Amino acid sequence: MTDAIVVEGLVKRFGTTTALAGVDLTVTEGSVLGLLGPNGAGKTTVVRILTTLLAADAGRAEVLGLDVARDADAVRASIGLTGQYAAVDEYLTGFENLEMVGRLYRLPRREARSRARELLERFDLTDAADRPAKTYSGGMRRRLDIAASLIARPRVLFLDEPTTGLDPRSRLGMWEFIADLADGGTTILLTTQYLEEADRLADRMVVIDHGRVIARGTGDELKEQVGGRRLELTLARAADLGPVAERLRSLALDEPHLDEQTRKLSLPVSGGVDVISEAVRRLDGNGFEVLDLGLRRPDLDDVFLTLTGHAAEEARAGGETAQPEPATTGGALR
Amino acid sequence: MSATLVQTLADSAVITKRNLIKVKRVPDLIVFATLSPIMFVLLFRYVFGGAINLPPDINYAEFLLPGIFAQTVVFGSTVTGASIAEDLQKGLIDRFRSLPMSRSSVLVGRTVADLGLNAISIVVMAITGLIVGWRINSSFGEAVGGFLILLVFAFSISWLMAMVGLLVRTPEVVNNASFIVIFPLTFVANTFVPLETFPSVLRTFAEWNPVSAVVQAARELFGNTSEIVPVPDVWSLQNPVLYTLLWTAIFLAAFVPLAVRAYQRTASR
Ligand SMILES: Nc1ncnc2c1ncn2[C@@H]1O[C@H](COP(=O)(O)OP(=O)(O)OP(=O)(O)O)[C@@H](O)[C@H]1O
Ligand SMILES: [Mg+2]
Numbered sequence: 001m002t003d004a005i006v007v008e009g010l011v012k013r014f015g016t017t018t019a020l021a022g023v024d025l026t027v028t029e030g031s032v033l034g035l036l037g038p039n040g041a042g043k044t045t046v047v048r049i050l051t052t053l054l055a056a057d058a059g060r061a062e063v064l065g066l067d068v069a070r071d072a073d074a075v076r077a078s079i080g081l082t083g084q085y086a087a088v089d090e091y092l093t094g095f096e097n098l099e100m101v102g103r104l105y106r107l108p109r110r111e112a113r114s115r116a117r118e119l120l121e122r123f124d125l126t127d128a129a130d131r132p133a134k135t136y137s138g139g140m141r142r143r144l145d146i147a148a149s150l151i152a153r154p155r156v157l158f159l160d161e162p163t164t165g166l167d168p169r170s171r172l173g174m175w176e177f178i179a180d181l182a183d184g185g186t187t188i189l190l191t192t193q194y195l196e197e198a199d200r201l202a203d204r205m206v207v208i209d210h211g212r213v214i215a216r217g218t219g220d221e222l223k224e225q226v227g228g229r230r231l232e233l234t235l236a237r238a239a240d241l242g243p244v245a246e247r248l249r250s251l252a253l254d255e256p257h258l259d260e261q262t263r264k265l266s267l268p269v270s271g272g273v274d275v276i277s278e279a280v281r282r283l284d285g286n287g288f289e290v291l292d293l294g295l296r297r298p299d300l301d302d303v304f305l306t307l308t309g310h311a312a313e314e315a316r317a318g319g320e321t322a323q324p325e326p327a328t329t330g331g332a333l334r
Numbered sequence: 335m336s337a338t339l340v341q342t343l344a345d346s347a348v349i350t351k352r353n354l355i356k357v358k359r360v361p362d363l364i365v366f367a368t369l370s371p372i373m374f375v376l377l378f379r380y381v382f383g384g385a386i387n388l389p390p391d392i393n394y395a396e397f398l399l400p401g402i403f404a405q406t407v408v409f410g411s412t413v414t415g416a417s418i419a420e421d422l423q424k425g426l427i428d429r430f431r432s433l434p435m436s437r438s439s440v441l442v443g444r445t446v447a448d449l450g451l452n453a454i455s456i457v458v459m460a461i462t463g464l465i466v467g468w469r470i471n472s473s474f475g476e477a478v479g480g481f482l483i484l485l486v487f488a489f490s491i492s493w494l495m496a497m498v499g500l501l502v503r504t505p506e507v508v509n510n511a512s513f514i515v516i517f518p519l520t521f522v523a524n525t526f527v528p529l530e531t532f533p534s535v536l537r538t539f540a541e542w543n544p545v546s547a548v549v550q551a552a553r554e555l556f557g558n559t560s561e562i563v564p565v566p567d568v569w570s571l572q573n574p575v576l577y578t579l580l581w582t583a584i585f586l587a588a589f590v591p592l593a594v595r596a597y598q599r600t601a602s603r
Binding site for chain 1: 344345348359428429430432433434435601
């Protein structure tokens with residue numbers, strides 16, 4: 001399979017800030033890549049370079065075999081972009097917004113209009129179609145914005161945090177829609193802060209932090225790295241944290257994490273409910289007051305804490321400070 | 335016509351339409367485009383007109399109206415800068431820049447829409463002027479020329495303002511910044527008072543100020559000149575139409591390419 005997106009050694013600086021410090025990634029045609037990272041990681045910067053809005057300082061970026069800097073016009077003709085902040089014209093109605101974007105993609109007028117109606121329908125905006133977008137809620141604007149990026153049926157779609165600010169129901173609807181598009185063969189690069197979202201939608205994920213790729217792989221591969229599940233306890237007394245951690249230590253795959261403030265204890269564990277019963281057995285009858293105890297799947301925070309922690313250690317151990325992807329990411333990862 | 339030019343025009347038409355829809359939906363813009371010129375005409379005709387030290391026997395309305403026309407369209411063209419900055423802030427410029435549309439169309443569509451707004455202002459002012467005693471004493475062709483030269487000059491200022499909008503990026507700041515430039519340009523001129531009333535340094539500035547030339551050109555083309563207010567013997571004011579067109583050409587030649595380049599490089603953040 002060919003790659004629809006190829007990024008090699010991408011570097012971008014803003015003054016003294018290095019937003020991207022050498023990012024490599026590829027997206028196979030027809031697949032979905034989830035680009036994950038905390039605030040300021042460089043996700044939007046990658047998207048902006050790939051969509052020709054920003055020039056890179058070094059490196060190569062190609063979309064459908066076209067260089068984003070040299071062949072910007074050809075790239076623009078085959079991509080759709082939904083930026084992090086909804087870019088709709090507030091004074092135009094939903095329909096007018098879509099028609100305008102369709103016309104600017106050079107669709108014939110009739111096609112622009114019929115596509116506009118079709119997408120308004122698909123995104124549940126038919127009732128609001130003839131109202132100025134000023135009157136739309138945040139979620140409606142977001143949906144209109146995404147509809148606009150789809151009007152010319154782009155082969156490659158960039159979605160920068162498409163569900164941020166959506167309520168849970170709209171988020172589910174959006175997920176369904178993105179999955180449909182992917183099934184239809186659209187190549188999608190999606191940035192998100194939610195591991196769950198990437199898990200649902202993406203075939204592969206790339207995690208970046210401080211402008212470097214710190215991990216890549218499928219959702220399962222990433223979670224394996226963070227040590228599967230965590231056992232989480234909330235205690236009534238902070239003073240119990242130490243003793244409880246001591247008793248449970250042998251169940252944990254890694255160092256337990258203690259938080260005095262919230263009186264929470266978190267341990268990476270393997271296995272399922274048997275871990276819970278074992279934990280309960282060990283704590284029972286020792287006078288510890290446990291308010292809450294449960295197994296939790298790792299979320300992006302966990303992936304993050306683990307990955308960044310490991311990355312730092314590996315870099316020190318191997319003396320390879322300049323290496324964007326330390327060897328820890330090996331094994332499970334590509 | 336080449337294919338690219340046709341596409342540029344088609345894209346620009348789409349953007350112009352978009353901008354005019356906004357004018358229709360935001361009544362403030364219409365109010366600004368029509369009411370404030372009326373207010374200007376009335377204010378200068380009846381309030382300041384008496385206070386300004388004009389030669390006796392002069393026809394106030396005929397002297398003042400071309401000046402008010404010029405001032406209003408020049409102010410009107412500052413709208414371009416604020417609107418571009420607003421589009422930039424709201425992320426629309428990013429949206430447009432990610433589309434396969436021609437590179438100059440967003441700016442062409444903007445400046446053309448603002449030209450339309452200025453045309454509305456000028457019609458409203460002309461009607462108000464006729465009511466308060468302003469008259470056109472020239473041929474139909476010359477009068478049309480008078481309106482056109484005002485609009486074309488304002489159009490070239492719109493391109494300067496477009497670039498300011500792209501560089502300054504905050505609508506409110508664009509407005510304040512443009513007033514700093516536009517106020518002296520429109521007041522240190524023959525807009526409201528004869529040039530001989532200025533002290534010498536200001537007078538030289540006013541004589542070569544392109545706004546003075548536009549005003550003088552409009553007075554000539556509308557037949558609003560008078561023996562009572564002699565035209566200073568400087569080339570710029572003896573050849574006001576030519577001098578105005580020269581400035582218009584310079585503004586367009588400089589700011590169309592500069593603004594398009596700034597547009598291509600700009601980004602919402
Ligand atoms: N135009 C700019 N000028 C200066 N610094 C910038 C600019 N754009 C981005 N940056 C910086 O580059 C870094 C990466 O920003 P970017 O927007 O790509 O992060 P992000 O991963 O999208 O974050 P978020 O999750 O908050 O959207 C940040 O440190 C940011 O402050
Ligand atoms: Mg971002």
